[in-house]
Amino acid sequence: MANSRVLQEQLEVLAGTRRQGNQGQAAVRRADYDQGLAKKTDNTAFTAYQSTVDASLAQAAQDLVDAQTALQDNIDALDDAKSNKTRTINAYAATTHTLVLGDAANIVQMAHASAKTLTVPANATVAFAAGTQIDLLTTGGGTMLVSPAGGVTVQSAGSRYTLKNLGMATLVYLGSDVWVLDGNLVT
Numbered sequence: 001m002a003n004s005r006v007l008q009e010q011l012e013v014l015a016g017t018r019r020q021g022n023q024g025q026a027a028v029r030r031a032d033y034d035q036g037l038a039k040k041t042d043n044t045a046f047t048a049y050q051s052t053v054d055a056s057l058a059q060a061a062q063d064l065v066d067a068q069t070a071l072q073d074n075i076d077a078l079d080d081a082k083s084n085k086t087r088t089i090n091a092y093a094a095t096t097h098t099l100v101l102g103d104a105a106n107i108v109q110m111a112h113a114s115a116k117t118l119t120v121p122a123n124a125t126v127a128f129a130a131g132t133q134i135d136l137l138t139t140g141g142g143t144m145l146v147s148p149a150g151g152v153t154v155q156s157a158g159s160r161y162t163l164k165n166l167g168m169a170t171l172v173y174l175g176s177d178v179w180v181l182d183g184n185l186v187t
Contacts, residue, residue, distance in 0.1 A: 107136075
C-alpha cells in the first residue's frame, strides 16, 4: 500500500495536481509553462500578421524604387529640356515695341536703323509672372532705350537703360512692377 501511495503521489506530481512540497510546485510551474508555450506556439494569427507586414514592407520598398526611378526620369527630362532649349526670337522691325506675354522667356530683337524704344508695361496691363526673363537684342544700326511705363520701375547698375547696336541685355521681373535690367548697356 505504501508503494501505491508513493505511486499515486508521483502521478499527481507528474499531472500537476499535487501542490505539496517543492516537487508539486515544480510540477505546477512546468504545467503552466507547457500550457503557455502551447499558446505561444499556436501562432497562426502571428504568422498571418507577419506575412501581412512582410508584404507591406515589400510593397513599400517597390514603391520607393518606382518613385526614385520616376524622379530620376523627371530630373533627366528637365536637364535635357534645359540644355536643349531653343528660344524663339521675336523680331520687331518698328522703332517702338511694348512687351507682351509672348516675349516672356524669349529674345526680343528690335531691328531698325533708327533709335528704338522698348516699353516695359505695368503688370496691370500685361501680367508677367515673377521670375520672367526676357533677353533683348538690338540690330540694324540704332540703339534701343528700355523705358518703363507709368508705375513701373526698371533698375539698372549705373542707371543705364540704352543698348548699343548689336548689344544684348536681360530683363528679369521681380514682381510688383519692379524689373532689373543688365547687359551691354550704355548711358
